[in-house]
Amino acid sequence: MRRLFSGIVSLTMLLSGCASPSLENTSRLDLIKKRGELICGVSGKIPGFSFLESDGSYQGLDVDICKAFAAAIIGDSERIQYRPLTAAERFTAIKTGEIDLLSRNTTFTLSRDSVGGNGLTFAPVVFHDGQGLMVKKESGVNSLEDLANKSICVGSGTTTEQNINDAFESASLPYTPIKYQDLNQVVAGYLQGRCSAMTSDRSQLAAARSGFKNPTEHIILDAVLSKEPLAPASDGQDQKLADAMRWVVYALISAEEQGITKSNIDEKVQLAKNNPQLKPLRRFLGIDGGLGEKLGLSNDFVVQIISTTGNYGEIYEKHLGKNSQVPIPRGLNELYTKGGVYVSPPFN
Amino acid sequence: MKRSRKIFLQFGIFIIVFSLIGILINNLTINLIRTGLGFNFNWLLKPASFALAEHALPYSTSDSYAWALLIGWLNSLKVIVSSLLLATLLGTVIGFARTGSNSLLGLISAGYITIIRQTPLLLQLMFWYFIGFLGLKENVLISIKNIFKISNQGIELTGLTFSSEFSALLFGLGVFTSAYIAEVIRGGILSVPRGQWEAFRSLGLSEQTGLIKIIIPQALPAIIPGLTSQYLNLAKNSTLAIAVGYSDIYAINDTIINQTGRAIECFIILLTSFLFLNLLISNSMEIINKIIINSKKYN
Numbered sequence: 341m342r343r344l345f346s347g348i349v350s351l352t353m354l355l356s357g358c359a360s361p362s363l364e365n366t367s368r369l370d371l372i373k374k375r376g377e378l379i380c381g382v383s384g385k386i387p388g389f390s391f392l393e394s395d396g397s398y399q400g401l402d403v404d405i406c407k408a409f410a411a412a413i414i415g416d417s418e419r420i421q422y423r424p425l426t427a428a429e430r431f432t433a434i435k436t437g438e439i440d441l442l443s444r445n446t447t448f449t450l451s452r453d454s455v456g457g458n459g460l461t462f463a464p465v466v467f468h469d470g471q472g473l474m475v476k477k478e479s480g481v482n483s484l485e486d487l488a489n490k491s492i493c494v495g496s497g498t499t500t501e502q503n504i505n506d507a508f509e510s511a512s513l514p515y516t517p518i519k520y521q522d523l524n525q526v527v528a529g530y531l532q533g534r535c536s537a538m539t540s541d542r543s544q545l546a547a548a549r550s551g552f553k554n555p556t557e558h559i560i561l562d563a564v565l566s567k568e569p570l571a572p573a574s575d576g577q578d579q580k581l582a583d584a585m586r587w588v589v590y591a592l593i594s595a596e597e598q599g600i601t602k603s604n605i606d607e608k609v610q611l612a613k614n615n616p617q618l619k620p621l622r623r624f625l626g627i628d629g630g631l632g633e634k635l636g637l638s639n640d641f642v643v644q645i646i647s648t649t650g651n652y653g654e655i656y657e658k659h660l661g662k663n664s665q666v667p668i669p670r671g672l673n674e675l676y677t678k679g680g681v682y683v684s685p686p687f688n
Numbered sequence: 689m690k691r692s693r694k695i696f697l698q699f700g701i702f703i704i705v706f707s708l709i710g711i712l713i714n715n716l717t718i719n720l721i722r723t724g725l726g727f728n729f730n731w732l733l734k735p736a737s738f739a740l741a742e743h744a745l746p747y748s749t750s751d752s753y754a755w756a757l758l759i760g761w762l763n764s765l766k767v768i769v770s771s772l773l774l775a776t777l778l779g780t781v782i783g784f785a786r787t788g789s790n791s792l793l794g795l796i797s798a799g800y801i802t803i804i805r806q807t808p809l810l811l812q813l814m815f816w817y818f819i820g821f822l823g824l825k826e827n828v829l830i831s832i833k834n835i836f837k838i839s840n841q842g843i844e845l846t847g848l849t850f851s852s853e854f855s856a857l858l859f860g861l862g863v864f865t866s867a868y869i870a871e872v873i874r875g876g877i878l879s880v881p882r883g884q885w886e887a888f889r890s891l892g893l894s895e896q897t898g899l900i901k902i903i904i905p906q907a908l909p910a911i912i913p914g915l916t917s918q919y920l921n922l923a924k925n926s927t928l929a930i931a932v933g934y935s936d937i938y939a940i941n942d943t944i945i946n947q948t949g950r951a952i953e954c955f956i957i958l959l960t961s962f963l964f965l966n967l968l969i970s971n972s973m974e975i976i977n978k979i980i981i982n983s984k985k986y987n
Contacts, residue, residue: 428942432951451947458949491741496930496943505739505749517739518853520933521942529933532822533840534852 367580368440369413369636377419380406381439384424385523387547388659388666389445389467398422402443404655405466405572405589407648409441412588412641417648426521427498431458434575441574441585445469445541447499448571461576463585464593466652468672468681469568471503472542473561474549479536484511484563491516493526493535503566504539523548537561541568547666584635587687591642594624594684595651597675602650609643624687631687642687652682720952731948732757738943740935742851753944760940761961767857767936768923768965774862775922776915779869786870787877797870804867810928812864817856817932853934857926865922872918876911877903908980916973920966937961 372378382390382402390402407417423439430446433439435458448465451457473492475481484507494501496519508515518535520526527548530538540548542560549555572589574581595601598621600608612621623629626639633639649655653675660668674680720727736756737749744762747755785797804812824840831837837844842852850858880903888898929936937958945954 428946431946431949435949435951452949493933496939496946498946501738501943502947505737508739509749515739516741518741518933519935519939519943521930521939525931525933528818529822532818534822534933 367636368437368575368578369581369584372413372440372581376414377421378406378410378414378441379421379423379439380409381423381425381430381433381442381444382406383444384422386445386544387550388543388664388668389547390422390424390443392424399659401467401655401659402445402572404649404659405443406441408588408592408645409443409572409585411644411648412591412637413584415638415644427495428521431460434460434573437575441572441581443572445544445570446573448569448573449499452573453576455576459576460573461578461582463572463574463582464589465569465571466589467543467570469541469543469570470564471500471539471566471568472545472564473537473539474530474545474558475537475561477557477559481536481561483561484508484513487515487537488513489515490536491518491534493518493520493529493538495519495523495526495540496521499566499568500540507563507565539565541570543660543666543668546668550666580636584637587635588641588645590684590687591624591645592649592652592655593675593682594687595642595646596653596682597677597684598624600624600646600651601654602646602648605643605646620687629688716952727953728950729953731950731953736944736947738947740940742854742935753948756940756944757937757957757961760935760937761965763934764926764929764936764938765965767854767861767929767934768926771858771861771865771926772919772922774858775865775869775918778862778866780873782866782870783873783877786874801867801870804864805871809860809864809925810931813856813860813928813932816860816863817852820859821852821856851934853929853932856932857929857934860928860932861922861925864925865918868918868921869915872914873907873911875914876907879910880906905980909977912973912977912980916970919969919973923966923969924962 382398384390384392384398386400386402388400390398390400393399403422406420406422410420411417423433425433425439425442425444430442430444431452434442442460443466445467446452446462447469448462452460453462473484473487475487481487492504492515494504494517501517501519504515504517518529520529523540523544526538526540529535531552538545538548542564545560549558549560552558572585574585576582608621609625609627612618612625612627616622619628623631625643626632626641630639632641635641638644650658656670656673658664660666660670670680672681674682676683717727732754733752735750736753738756739749740747740756740759742763743759744766745759747759782797782800785793786801788794821838821842822840824838828837828839831839835846838855840852841849843850843855884902884906885898888902893901926936927938930939930942933939941954941958945951948954
């Protein structure tokens, strides 16, 4: 009898010992390396950004950013598990550790970044977007004012929902929001005539329109309702992972600045190896300086990235360029030297 | 010895269960604090700053999150109560048709029950919304002067207008649940012994009178518990509203979670409100049940 009782007591103690969560801070970065696989949260439903192709592979700009992270951290861009997430699921998925990082059309905002808000941290912006409205050409709607008292289809749980409200409220225009959980439902509601207009980021509108039966019958209004800087995100309490992510994105931009591409990366490495006077290039490619180690990555992480995905310009051209399925003019997404906003801090 | 062993065993089980719950709660709180998400309900009073298409009480974007949640709860209640009535009405008619002597009606209702019960509710909701209502495009399906009108903007009934989201949900939930209710009612009627039918017929009562006076009162005690669980299911299924763009409490919760990042608090609110709603339903059914049983005693 006593044995039974003491058994129960010790079992309880054992259980409570096991379950008390360890408070020590191990970075997700080390976990990813140990696991040998990156778990990347994506949308999976937006052509050009992350889209499940007919062969079962994910393709798009956000997906290539995932690949760049995997190439830098693990050294293998194929070792990625993609998790398609809805807008509402994405932050919880990061906070609970279900995914390592998010590369899913997420707008960088104060409340998402701050400790008192969603408590995330954002890597540099990978796509500057703006919210727009799409209407049927035949409706004759040309401006926000024309949409007064009309229904507008919008995805719930996004900054989109708040922006459309701010825009109509500040113009003192009444409207009816019809909210759906998913972009595909927003599109269906709009095409079926439930709403006079649908609203989303302009890139998503363009992507959705590319799949319509008659894309020319729909126009995206000139009015841009908001800035939507889309950036990858991770848990705000993990600085090591956040730093690594930040410099992976900068590496993509910096490589474009320096004209380093997927096709000439090997030449550039040889060039740097043979010319000790090319200090910045040697540091960038990890021959000198040990910059990678400081981030907890291998020193040649830039070479790993560029030889898998190419630089930022190449990624953009592949998924959103003129000859892609979803052509979007580069606009703000150009380098600062060409009229855009992209600039990388020095790799020193 | 045997008795003391039993007591010790119960005591042990009690300790295990209790400590397991304790561990879980402890784990949750520590992890919440670690991720910087300690329990906090202050955000409830901040302005919601999102618009709602349907609200039973006055609502503007400067109202608080708490008010938005109440609006959502009322929206849920509205659709639950109205589809509950529709489901009961439809289910009763079909249930009787299935058990009745008319074999054509019986066949039709059996087909109805089979089709409705073998397809998922989400699919049916999508059908009612995207094909049933939005599929009407600009055409008006039925229009009886200014009294009744069905179009892709919803249903209009003498000045009252119901949005197409609400209507789709009403029909989807109503029709789906009616198939189950029909089976519950059929079961109830069949539970009345065959002899009761023969008895009232031999007394010279007509079919209707016999059904109302003899069969139904005896079938009700078997029907009510089954009906209650169907009503509870209906209430819970109403959260699928989010698929057709209706602003029920779940959809509003979804938006709030995204704006505030307070997933756990929001889910606690959601759970509590559904618990409250379902307790309301099951307790009212319990009262109805008691009334029926009592009324039979005095007969």
